[in-house]
Amino acid sequence: MVHEAIAATNAIVVLDVPLPGIVWGWIITMNMWAKSIGTGIIFITFFLLKKYPEETGFIRFPAVVVSIVFIHLFLFFTVIDLHQMFRFWHIFFYPHMTSAITIGAWMATGFVGLLLAMAYFIYMHPRKDKEMYDKLLGYTVILAIPVTLYTAGLMAQSTARELWQMPTESAQMILAALLAGSATMILLGGNRFNNRIKKDLGLILGLSAFSAFILYMAEYIFGGMKAEEVIATLEFIKGGEYTIMFWIGQVMAFIIPMVLVCLSIKKESYYLLKIAAVSALVGLWVAKHVWLVIPQLLNMS
Amino acid sequence: MQLGFLVDLRLCMGCKGCEIACKVENEVPLSTWRLRVKYVDVGSFPETRRTFTPLRCNHCANAPCERICPVSALHYIENGIVNIDKERCIGCAGCVMACPYGAIYIDPQTQTADKCTYCAHRIASSMMPSCVVACPVEANIFGDLDDPLSNISKYIQQHQGNVQVRKPEKGTDPHHFYVGGGNVQLNPLASFRGEGHNLFNKLTHLPLGGHH
Numbered sequence: 001m002v003h004e005a006i007a008a009t010n011a012i013v014v015l016d017v018p019l020p021g022i023v024w025g026w027i028i029t030m031n032m033w034a035k036s037i038g039t040g041i042i043f044i045t046f047f048l049l050k051k052y053p054e055e056t057g058f059i060r061f062p063a064v065v066v067s068i069v070f071i072h073l074f075l076f077f078t079v080i081d082l083h084q085m086f087r088f089w090h091i092f093f094y095p096h097m098t099s100a101i102t103i104g105a106w107m108a109t110g111f112v113g114l115l116l117a118m119a120y121f122i123y124m125h126p127r128k129d130k131e132m133y134d135k136l137l138g139y140t141v142i143l144a145i146p147v148t149l150y151t152a153g154l155m156a157q158s159t160a161r162e163l164w165q166m167p168t169e170s171a172q173m174i175l176a177a178l179l180a181g182s183a184t185m186i187l188l189g190g191n192r193f194n195n196r197i198k199k200d201l202g203l204i205l206g207l208s209a210f211s212a213f214i215l216y217m218a219e220y221i222f223g224g225m226k227a228e229e230v231i232a233t234l235e236f237i238k239g240g241e242y243t244i245m246f247w248i249g250q251v252m253a254f255i256i257p258m259v260l261v262c263l264s265i266k267k268e269s270y271y272l273l274k275i276a277a278v279s280a281l282v283g284l285w286v287a288k289h290v291w292l293v294i295p296q297l298l299n300m301s
Numbered sequence: 302m303q304l305g306f307l308v309d310l311r312l313c314m315g316c317k318g319c320e321i322a323c324k325v326e327n328e329v330p331l332s333t334w335r336l337r338v339k340y341v342d343v344g345s346f347p348e349t350r351r352t353f354t355p356l357r358c359n360h361c362a363n364a365p366c367e368r369i370c371p372v373s374a375l376h377y378i379e380n381g382i383v384n385i386d387k388e389r390c391i392g393c394a395g396c397v398m399a400c401p402y403g404a405i406y407i408d409p410q411t412q413t414a415d416k417c418t419y420c421a422h423r424i425a426s427s428m429m430p431s432c433v434v435a436c437p438v439e440a441n442i443f444g445d446l447d448d449p450l451s452n453i454s455k456y457i458q459q460h461q462g463n464v465q466v467r468k469p470e471k472g473t474d475p476h477h478f479y480v481g482g483g484n485v486q487l488n489p490l491a492s493f494r495g496e497g498h499n500l501f502n503k504l505t506h507l508p509l510g511g512h513h
Binding site for chain 1: 337339356365368369370371372373389390391392393394395397398399400401402403404407412413471473489490494
């Protein structure tokens with residue numbers, strides 16, 4: 001809708017013209033970003049407890065709290081993005097199982113239930129039942145996979161948006177979870193981790209950043225060779241209005257963490273690793289936001 | 302029964318009567334469209350012409366909007382129409398993302414998804430869609446694709462080789478056809494599109510499609 005105030009009459013002229021707009025904006029970016037941390041921290045916790053059970057036992061409680069907080073942030077942003085948020089319950093009472101949104105909502109609900117159970121057993125249970133926590137963690141990790149991936153399914157079902165291709169997006173979602181999970185764990189662990197654990201976390205962070213960067217660059221360079229919609233979409237980051245934001249995201253989320261991880265391993269500096277973690281978390285939001293928005297700028301009709 | 306639409310673009314003269322009739326019949330709010338007549342100017346002055354293309358929901362047999370809808374608000378009815386239950390819609394806008402034709406919008410008044418329903422409420426009362434009735438040159442042809450004797454089936458038969466759908470590569474199997482169309486009319490990426498409306502200056506944009 002477009003309007004103009006005419007000074008002579010102070011009337012508002014309303015022109016009934018179609019203008020493209022962004023429907024899924026920063027709220028959905030927050031949704032994906034928070035989910036990456038919420039599930040990623042669970043993946044990393046599982047890895048650490050399996051590989052270093054003695055040295056990393058203290059992370060059980062803080063890790064599940066971080067996951068609960070960020071998964072609820074993800075759910076909060078999911079709900080507030082709905083234009084009819086008070087009908088959210090329709091997903092559970094009128095479920096349409098071909099929709100990735102429905103599958104995601106059910107999986108996320110189960111995931112939250114398991115997280116709460118884990119929190120109960122490690123904090124409120126009289127015996128601080130670590131065994132039960134670890135047993136539930138196994139199921140939680142399994143459920144974290146579809147919770148992480150369902151957004152990729154949703155993007156794949158968005159037939160209109162050629163840029164979002166399923167194999168690539170699913171890999172990007174898992175990599176984002178590993179990136180965000182390792183970065184959060186680096187910040188969460190403080191200096192209580194030994195050098196081997198720090199090195200492992202740094203490697204996960206660096207390799208996730210490296211792999212995700214390769215995928216983005218592959219899309220950036222070769223994506224347009226298969227579909228004209230992708231060419232038109234990528235123009236927004238190849239000299240278009242989202243170019244600077246795209247590169248800020250790539251540099252902060254992937255390039256800086258890669259470089260700092262290498263330096264931190266060489267110099268055994270945990271301080272550099274923490275900077276890498278912060279940069280990765282901030283950059284991930286930017287990178288995801290650009291990728292979310294640019295296909296929506298394309299004219300469909 | 303499989304209801305479908307065909308537009309003979311050689312007949313359409315861009316009067317936008319269908320657009321207005323649709324707006325009135327369905328109380329479509331400002332800035333949103335169930336049916337929009339797109340025009341594209343072709344050529345350089347003085348060798349110019351203007352093409353017109355009515356665009357509406359394609360009521361696809363393999364509708365991405367129906368598949369992505371988490372609550373079945375978008376659903377098929379027995380005559381093949383992809384209908385919408387606005388009371389059930391949660392406004393997630395998944396359908397807006399899924400539709401390759403940009404045919405779905407968020408109604409700023411109801412805050413739910415909306416789109417052309419081929420005037421399902423009129424069809425239920427044995428009336429033609431309002432856009433068909435309003436067209437002065439009968440460029441909009443509507444009927445049962447399963448009936449070989451229907452006007453639309455005969456039209457498709459008579460114009461074999463010149464019947465197209467929008468974006469066939471998407472695999473949506475649209476039930477909306479065009480005769481006499483080309484890349485200019487049917488491919489949104491084929492033409493340069495200026496930003497917004499440029500008849501006036503000092504324009505400001507009001508929020509579109511609800512809160513966002």
